[in-house]
Amino acid sequence: MALSTKSGNLVNRCAKSSARPVSVPIAVSRNAVKFICQANLLGTNAPYESVFNKSSRHLISRQKITARLSVVAKSTDTKYDYDLIIIGCGVGGHGAALHAVEQGLKVAVIEGHDVGGTCVNRGCVPSKALLAASGRVREFKNAQHLKSLGIQVGSVSFDRQGIADHASQLVQNVAGNLQRSLEALGVDILMGNGKLMGPHTVKYGKPGRVDLGGEVTAKDIIIATGSVPFVPPGIPIDGKTVFTSDHALKLEWLPNWVAIIGSGYIGLEFSDVYTALGTEVTFIEAMDNIMPTFDREIARLSERLLIKGRPIDYRTGVIATKVTPGVPGVKPVVIELTDFKTKKVVDTMEVDAVMVATGRAPFTTGLNLQAVGAETDRRGFVPVNEKMQVLDTKGNLVPHVYCIGDANGKYMLAHAASAQGISAVENMCGRPHVLNHLSVPAACFTHPEVSFVGVTQEKAEELAKEQGFPLGVVKTSFKANSKALAEKEGDGLAKMMYRKDTGEILGVHIIGLHAADLIHEASNAIATKQTVQDIKFNVHAHPTLSEVLDELFKQAHVETPVAAAAVASKIKEPVAA
Ligand SMILES: Cc1cc2nc3c(=O)[nH]c(=O)nc-3n(C[C@H](O)[C@H](O)[C@H](O)COP(=O)(O)OP(=O)(O)OC[C@H]3O[C@@H](n4cnc5c(N)ncnc54)[C@H](O)[C@@H]3O)c2cc1C
Ligand SMILES: NC(=O)c1ccc[n+]([C@@H]2O[C@H](COP(=O)([O-])OP(=O)(O)OC[C@H]3O[C@@H](n4cnc5c(N)ncnc54)[C@H](O)[C@@H]3O)[C@@H](O)[C@H]2O)c1
Numbered sequence: 001m002a003l004s005t006k007s008g009n010l011v012n013r014c015a016k017s018s019a020r021p022v023s024v025p026i027a028v029s030r031n032a033v034k035f036i037c038q039a040n041l042l043g044t045n046a047p048y049e050s051v052f053n054k055s056s057r058h059l060i061s062r063q064k065i066t067a068r069l070s071v072v073a074k075s076t077d078t079k080y081d082y083d084l085i086i087i088g089c090g091v092g093g094h095g096a097a098l099h100a101v102e103q104g105l106k107v108a109v110i111e112g113h114d115v116g117g118t119c120v121n122r123g124c125v126p127s128k129a130l131l132a133a134s135g136r137v138r139e140f141k142n143a144q145h146l147k148s149l150g151i152q153v154g155s156v157s158f159d160r161q162g163i164a165d166h167a168s169q170l171v172q173n174v175a176g177n178l179q180r181s182l183e184a185l186g187v188d189i190l191m192g193n194g195k196l197m198g199p200h201t202v203k204y205g206k207p208g209r210v211d212l213g214g215e216v217t218a219k220d221i222i223i224a225t226g227s228v229p230f231v232p233p234g235i236p237i238d239g240k241t242v243f244t245s246d247h248a249l250k251l252e253w254l255p256n257w258v259a260i261i262g263s264g265y266i267g268l269e270f271s272d273v274y275t276a277l278g279t280e281v282t283f284i285e286a287m288d289n290i291m292p293t294f295d296r297e298i299a300r301l302s303e304r305l306l307i308k309g310r311p312i313d314y315r316t317g318v319i320a321t322k323v324t325p326g327v328p329g330v331k332p333v334v335i336e337l338t339d340f341k342t343k344k345v346v347d348t349m350e351v352d353a354v355m356v357a358t359g360r361a362p363f364t365t366g367l368n369l370q371a372v373g374a375e376t377d378r379r380g381f382v383p384v385n386e387k388m389q390v391l392d393t394k395g396n397l398v399p400h401v402y403c404i405g406d407a408n409g410k411y412m413l414a415h416a417a418s419a420q421g422i423s424a425v426e427n428m429c430g431r432p433h434v435l436n437h438l439s440v441p442a443a444c445f446t447h448p449e450v451s452f453v454g455v456t457q458e459k460a461e462e463l464a465k466e467q468g469f470p471l472g473v474v475k476t477s478f479k480a481n482s483k484a485l486a487e488k489e490g491d492g493l494a495k496m497m498y499r500k501d502t503g504e505i506l507g508v509h510i511i512g513l514h515a516a517d518l519i520h521e522a523s524n525a526i527a528t529k530q531t532v533q534d535i536k537f538n539v540h541a542h543p544t545l546s547e548v549l550d551e552l553f554k555q556a557h558v559e560t561p562v563a564a565a566a567v568a569s570k571i572k573e574p575v576a577a
Contacts, residue, residue, distance in 0.1 A: 090117020092405030095418025
């Protein structure tokens with residue numbers, strides 16, 4: 001059953017009145033709708049079942065559920081054990097499972113390692129905990145900034161293990177919540193590695209012994225097996241002096257000097273953590289610029305705000321071709337550097353530790369894609385079309401098999417994985433859906449944060465040239481924002497690229513305080529196809545950082561008579577109302 005606006009309100013009411021989190025609504029009669037509410041606020045852990053009148057929204061009854069919550073929905077097709085099996089229970093698999101249950105599907109997830117996958121256990125969640133704690137240390141140590149606010153603090157110290165514990169406890173909490181949210185909805189969690197046996201059949205069991213495990217069938221299958229760190233050849237990972245984010249997140253020690261290979265998201269976020277806690281950083285980047293995937297102007301400003309003024313330097317245009325691990329505090333790690341273009345060895349470096357942050361590789365080992373006539377592409381990703389349907393070796397659709405998240409390589413972000421999961425479920429339910437990846441925001445949680453949605457200025461200029469449309473570029477500074485100035489955080493910039501003929505928003509980039517939160521007004525505008533003519537009429541509370549975007553939208557001007565008419569009608573609207 002789809003979650004209507006009315007039942008959406010009921011969800012909130014159910015959550016407020018008794019317990020949370022709340023299950024999807026289940027229609028029990030024409031006028032009544034039932035919710036299952038976990039972990040009630042009165043202190044017991046027993047779930048409650050609350051029935052509300054659909055139109056009056058009054059609570060009709062509430063009773064404690066003593067039996068284990070059984071499967072909420074029955075498989076609609078008796079030929080199969082489930083409507084949907086999801087292989088891999090990271091955020092992608094989890095998002096797909098929640099949406100599938102909401103559609104009334106009977107769902108099982110098969111998880112080979114840990115529920116929550118990379119994001120919860122070895123990615124977004126622990127890294128943001130480290131960034132939160134180390135960010136505070138940076139702030140308290142910044143005597144000049146504090147003094148400008150009239151504050152003085154004594155010496156600032158931190159407990160490395162305490163910060164590491166904060167991250168690991170957060171992981172446990174979030175992973176536990178994620179697992180319980182599935183159980184409460186009646187999703188079966190089958191532990192083991194999944195192996196495709198055909199378009200409707202999956203075997204699961206211990207790695208290497210999957211064939212001896214269980215077998216389940218479903219009408220549809222989603223592959224959501226995620227990714228693992230990519231380590232270039234010649235770099236042996238010892239987990240102590242040469243490591244990836246998997247090890248670094250445990251914060252087992254703080255080297256005096258770390259070389260980070262790769263200046264992408266992981267490299268930048270860890271440089272923020274390390275330098276706040278007193279470690280010096282050298283980036284080794286293959287491309288000619290650091291942060292090569294960022295909008296150039298934003299990358300230049302990021303360099304000023306996130307690199308210069310911190311104990312960070314960098315080598316660009318070089319790759320680490322050979323790394324020899326060391327012994328902490330005894331023997332340094334030796335890195336051989338090779339020019340990326342000429343392939344000639346140009347230098348060697350000795351550092352205390354090396355962190356490898358050179359991207360992630362899809363994890364599809366043991367999936368047995370051949371069973372559905374498919375195979376991974378050159379880089380190991382599972383090929384899919386825009387509806388997340390898997391394509392076979394000839395480029396034809398494999399009916400009933402989908403792949404979402406890092407494993408398909410379309411956009412390696414947590415929220416992209418779960419949005420793709422929702423999209424795949426919509427498609428299998430017969431409602432064609434295509435996720436607009438250009439509306440998916442991204443953020444780097446450094447201090448200050450960097451965020452963006454859509455294309456870079458370089459790409460927008462290319463598109464404008466190719467397609468012959470006039471391009472508008474507008475910018476606003478955090479320096480003109482009262483809230484940012486009150487915080488003494490005036491460093492930052494927002495910029496937007498848009499079509500001057502239609503008002504279509506092509507890309508928005510922000511660097512500055514809370515940039516990761518601010519980007520959503522722009523990403524939602526792109527997703528809902530709001531133009532600059534529409535969005536400039538939105539009202540923003542004063543004084544807030546959101547006014548940085550308000551200013552940005554108000555600066556944009558469209559050029560055509562059609563657009564001018566649209567603006568005029570917008571202005572008339574409130575008068576008529
Ligand atoms: C350090 C770090 C920080 C990050 N920070 C952010 C961030 O701030 N924001 C953001 O959006 N993204 C972030 N990411 C990226 C984000 O973690 C991934 O994009 C996201 O986890 C992808 O989700 P997924 O569901 O596709 O895969 P995963 O989360 O990798 O989950 C896949 C799951 O499938 C399981 N699996 C694999 N093969 C099988 C099999 N055959 N059978 C059964 N189970 C299997 C795995 O055990 C795993 O649990 C970060 C990543 C890292 C490494
Ligand atoms: N805040 C977030 O959303 C967040 C945080 C961390 C990770 N992630 C996700 O995790 C994924 C992996 O992050 P990442 O930072 O490892 O990858 P990335 O793709 O963001 O950056 C990798 C960098 O390494 C460089 N590189 C690659 N091979 C190299 C080599 N041999 N020598 C030197 N440099 C080399 C690349 O040019 C690039 O700049 C990303 O796709 C990202 O989407 C997201």
